Amino acid sequence: MGRIRRLLQQERVQEVPADFRCPLCERKIPLAQRDAHHLIPKSKGGRHTECLHRICHRQIHALFTETELARQFNSVDALLAHPDMASFVAWVKTKPDDFMERTRKSQRIRSK
Structure with a gap:
């Protein structure tokens, strides 16, 4: 990502209030852990973003x-309805707000 695009994205993420909660895991998002997620990917014409925990976004x-x-999964409700995502959210809810761990691609995605 280019320097200008990165700066613009950081500005959008920083506009979110300090006590903002991730719509997926419902934990407060520390400034260093904020990621903007396109609900419909930009490559598919999406424009709207949601601010999420970085670990939730990577998952x-x-x-x-x-x-x-x-x-299929272009809303928070649709994401939470998927069993693998629901299982992840149930697990990550028990972690501290600033928790971060390496995320691995699922076997299904790696085999494509």
Whole structure:
């Protein structure tokens, strides 16, 4: 990502209130852990973003392809309805707000 685009994204993420909660895991998002997620990927014409925990954002992209995100999982409710995502959210809710761990692509995504 280019320097200017990165600065613009940081400005959008910093506009979110300090006590903002992740719509997926409902934990407060520390400034260093904020990521803007396109509910419909930009490559598929999406424009709207949601501010998420970085670990939640990475998990979304580890589980789903861009096409799946655009067609089926283009809302927070749809993401939470998927069993793998619901299991992840239940697990991460027990962690501190600033918790971060390496995310691995699912076997299903790696085999495509």
